[in-house]
Amino acid sequence: EIVLTQSPGTLSLSPGERATLSCRASQSVSSSYLAWYQQKPGQAPRVLIYGASSRATGIPDRFSGSGSGTDFTLTISRLEPEDFAVYYCQQYGGSPPHTFGQGTKLEIK
Amino acid sequence: EVQLLESGGGLVQPGGSLRLSCAASGFTFSNYAMTWVRQAPGKGLEWVSAISGGSSSTYYADSVKGRFTISRDNSKNTLNLQMNSLRVEDTAVYYCATRITMIYWGQGALVTVSS
Numbered sequence: 001e002i003v004l005t006q007s008p009g010t011l012s013l014s015p016g017e018r019a020t021l022s023c024r025a026s027q028s029v030s031s032s033y034l035a036w037y038q039q040k041p042g043q044a045p046r047v048l049i050y051g052a053s054s055r056a057t058g059i060p061d062r063f064s065g066s067g068s069g070t071d072f073t074l075t076i077s078r079l080e081p082e083d084f085a086v087y088y089c090q091q092y093g094g095s096p097p098h099t100f101g102q103g104t105k106l107e108i109k
Numbered sequence: 110e111v112q113l114l115e116s117g118g119g120l121v122q123p124g125g126s127l128r129l130s131c132a133a134s135g136f137t138f139s140n141y142a143m144t145w146v147r148q149a150p151g152k153g154l155e156w157v158s159a160i161s162g163g164s165s166s167t168y169y170a171d172s173v174k175g176r177f178t179i180s181r182d183n184s185k186n187t188l189n190l191q192m193n194s195l196r197v198e199d200t201a202v203y204y205c206a207t208r209i210t211m212i213y214w215g216q217g218a219l220v221t222v223s224s
Contacts, residue, residue: 035212037154044204045154047212056211088154092208096168098144100154 002027002091006101012109019076021104023089028069030093036065036074037088045088049074076106084108111135111213113205118218125195129218131188131205139163139183141209145190147201148217157203158190173199195222 003026013019023034032052037045047056049065052072062077076083086105092098117129131143145157158179159168167179178191188205202217 044202044214044216047214050208050210050212054211090154090156092212096144096156096159097170098156098159100146100156103153 001097002029002099004089004091004099004101006087006089006104008104009102010105010107012107013079014109015079015081017079019074019079019083019106021074021076021087021106023067023072023074023101025070025072025091029072029091032068033091033093034065034067034072035090035092036063037090038083038085039088040085048087079106081108111207111209113207113213113215115203115205115215115218118203118220120221120223121195122224123195123197123222125222126191126193127195127220129190129192129203129205129220131190131215133186133188133205133207136207136209138181138186141207143179143181143188144206145179145188146204146206146214147199147220148204149198149201152201155201160188192220195220197222 005024007022034052036049039045048063053065064075066073086103088103089101112134114132121127142161144159147155147157160179176194180189200222204217206214
């Protein structure tokens, strides 16, 4: 089973700043099958990024994903007030289980 | 437009059973694997189970193996999760999901296991 470790656990930033979230896998994620999700309280997770770097439909271009192998990054270039939420990464390469990271909470400083 | 709609959630006593369903539309259902993911109150996301398009392969998290059964009816575009021997720790919102290049999720169904 691939274990995903997200860092930091909590990130405190101000609107307008740049956010960099990390997701590290215990073994290589095949074909860069890595997704990023945003979740706000009381809502279902929303897919932001799939295939490590492809933005989902309707996702603003301030969100970008990068990485391969075992190291992946979600970058929010310029934080908007609505971006403060919890972010999860998930690997879905190969046979299940398709594990999730423990989440990074992005909070307003 | 891809749509996934879960149903069947509710309150059940420990040791009881519940069956979740997920109605799919907007894509050729039989061509794609389907997945269940859950989220306990205040906790992170947990992958639960998956099934291949033709039902030949099924997969389970260790936490539910032997108690939950995933199945699908391709004639009705429906995914199911039969949950038996439910425990308090199975309390969660259950989501169905699929990957058709992009990833799609439903809005979730709440399962509460409590006496």
